[in-house]
Amino acid sequence: MAGPYSHTDPRWEHGPRIAAIGGGTGLSTMLRGLKQYTRNLTAIVTVADDGGGSGMLRQDLGMPPPGDIRHCMEALANVEPVMGQLLTYRFPGGSGSLTGQSFGNLLLAALNGISDSFDQAVTRMSQVLAITGRVLPVTNENVQLEATFENGTSVVGESKISAFKKAQDCRITQVRLLPERPPALPETLRAIRDADLILLGPGSLYTSVIPNLLVEGVGEAVRASDALKIYVCNIMTQDGETEGYTAADHLAALLSHGGGPGLVDLCLANSAPVRPGLVERYKVEDAAPILVDRARIEALGVELVERPLASETSDLARHSADRLAAAVMDLLSERSIRIAHELGAEETAFRLEE
Secondary structure (H helix, E strand, O other), X not given: OOOOOXXXXXXXXXXXXXXXXXXXXXXXXXXXXXXXXXXXXXXXXXXXXXXXXXXXXXXHHOOOOOHHHHHHHHHHOOOOHHHHHHHHOEOOOXXXXXXXXXXXXXHHHHHHHOOOOHHHHHHHHHHHOOOOOEEEEOOOOOOEEEXXXXXXXXXXXXXXXXXXXXXXXXXXXXXXXXXXOOEOOXXXXXXXXXXXXXXXXXXXXXXXXXXXXXXXXXXXXXXXXXXXXXXXXXXXXXOOOOOOOOHHHHHHHHHHHXXXXXXXXXXXXXXXXXXXXXXXXXXXXXXXXXXXXXXXXXXXXXXXXXXXXXXXXXXXXXXXXXXXXXXXXXXXXXXXXXXXXXXXXHHHHHHHHO
């Protein structure tokens, strides 16, 4: 698929409807690339975070955590440079209770205070920032994330999972939301139903991507959709979450929590080598490039596609926003062409039978 497009180009205005599900840095990076191809973009974002500045606001104000939502709005914003700087500004050490807090989080917290619901506050901030597309919290409920481990122990709180996992020295077997199966935002389910393309990830497997699928109706809506459904696999394993995981391990956990077959059509994995200096740096953190085990992925009933997706300029082993968006749009285009050929062949066969 050609692109990216100018915002005055009709192909951008009438581009495919994309629902991107996740949270954290991975989702916001992907959104920066995708907004160059279509305005019909919806980010569906987890609200299970309870650490850092988001956790403080959540505790003090009783609001859902703003951090992941803010990252996505920053990625999609179309504002003057000064406003962009304000959004990402963090108060320095010595600022009292504001130390380390993001101005963007405070802005969203203020809007939440004058709005009837958190999703309405997100909509208002989206208007202020003139974002491309939409950002939606997956639910308005005040949820906590609980992780259970292979040895039967469990811990409540997204921010506690990493340290607890290291102490237990075993894998996570399941995560769940408390309260369980909270209601999804209606607009979230509508965006999934209307999508031409549904993207899961990239991002922290158990704390950014999977929590969305634990909200009532979300996994079911994804499985029922006729859209192309792609899981974007991370480039590296994550310390305190997925040490030792292969790509198939990631996919199996996703399918297990999301209801099984029909959740994902295709797994998109990075084929570009991670620079040696970065590999050594991550090794200190017990993280490594994810092994792509093709046979196991295909045994799960999911097609594997590998593309060079890693950034060549970042100081971290992360996806390139431009490479990832181009790969995703190419896969959607290829699927559309294949469907058109199949429909054409069926029509020809029907006419011959007549």
